[in-house]
Amino acid sequence: MRTIPTIDIVDALATEYADKSPSDILKLALSQQGEVAISFSGAEDVVLIDMASNLGVPFRVFSLDTGRLHPETYQFLETVRKYYNIEIEICFPETEAVQQLVQEKGLFSFFEDGHQECCGIRKVQPLRKKLATLDGWITGQRKDQSPGTRQDIPVVQADAGFSGPNKQLIKYNPLANWSSSDVWNYIRMMEIPYNRLHEKGFISIGCEPCTRPVLPNQHEREGRWWWEEATHKECGLHAGNLK
Template sequence: MTQFNHDIEALNAELSTKSPREILKFALSNFNNIAISFSGSEDVVLIELAHKLANPLQVFSLDTGRLHPETYRFIDKVRKHYKIDIETMSPQPDKLQELTKEKGLFSFYEDGHAECCGIRKIEPLRRKLATVDAWITGQRKDQSPGTRSNVAVVEVDEAFSTEDKRLIKFNPLANWTSEEVWNYIRMSEVPYNELHEQGYISIGCEPCTRPVLPNQHEREGRWWWEEATQKECGLHVGNIEK
């Protein structure tokens, strides 16, 4: 396990003034066992920035089994474009079968998305994070002003740390806006999900994602039947039960 004894608050203050590339360079140079979380959306920016800094890259994606066909094709396109392995983490079949047998395939429309996301996203993520010392995400403050406005550039991931391991989480794009992300995507001519051309901005599972209208915030296309303060799947919330 990597020894990382930095004062996180001081380090966050220092890195907050740095570019995403500088933050990634720090993260990749200080951790040998660190993984990039790739959601099949704008996280491709992380891979574009990082693939010249480290070889090989450790990249993973959560395959919930309910993603759009375009997202699966995009994940494979990124794998081929950068010549990298992308590990797909899938839900435990027995837990998934139990849920769908008891409640069907669309129970989240009736009782909220937390249970489904817990099985399809959180458990596979916890399984992956148990194998690394740090991880890198594409979280940004502007993605959801109600829940992500305080996203730090580097933090201790209290949700997935254990008594035996302090898990470190880097969010190199925290201070970038959606406009900056897309300017970079266009400038670098990197692959992107075809769904973005159909009005999708924040892309998750197919049943829980829809295009947004002009002037709507991107998170309004996620779990639209729920309150705005509930529009998180639990991957980035610090009060998840371990």
């Protein structure tokens, strides 16, 4: 079994695997010694789950429940759980933190002062807590997914944002070089589950209040936090993408 990569060899792995297939990169991630899990929420992530299931090796999946997801997203999570007969480790925000935010600022404060505070409580803190138990995580990030923030993501990287003082967390992005068309060609070819919101014009799907369908020729991330500038469209889960 491959040992946990240290900071001095992560760049070498990123170079070695830069042009390899998503399945090869995923196999590398799942061979890492220690605890590694797939982060699951959308279309890209179910592609990774399908690929992992075809590798025939054990894998873990976790998902963040912010408490404000679309009904269709909850149905999607349950469909995937049953379809692959897997356990999805659901991560919830801290009740007291959510309660304090809502009591002090109401349910829609993000429209007035930005999404970072709400995302920090409902997404980033639960993710940080989960990643503290892992040695590596696998994401569905793609280079073409977000203008100005994801165009340079490598297929393997040291996650400086979530690593601890005594542990190096490794982040794997097997679909970094894929396009949206590649993802959907795979979904259609393999006939795997997807969120039914995609049939209503949604492309990038997050929490219900902060996600809307996009118009023809709009970039997929324009449906997320549409009241904010495009350069700021990261919730904090991948804060390392912001320069």
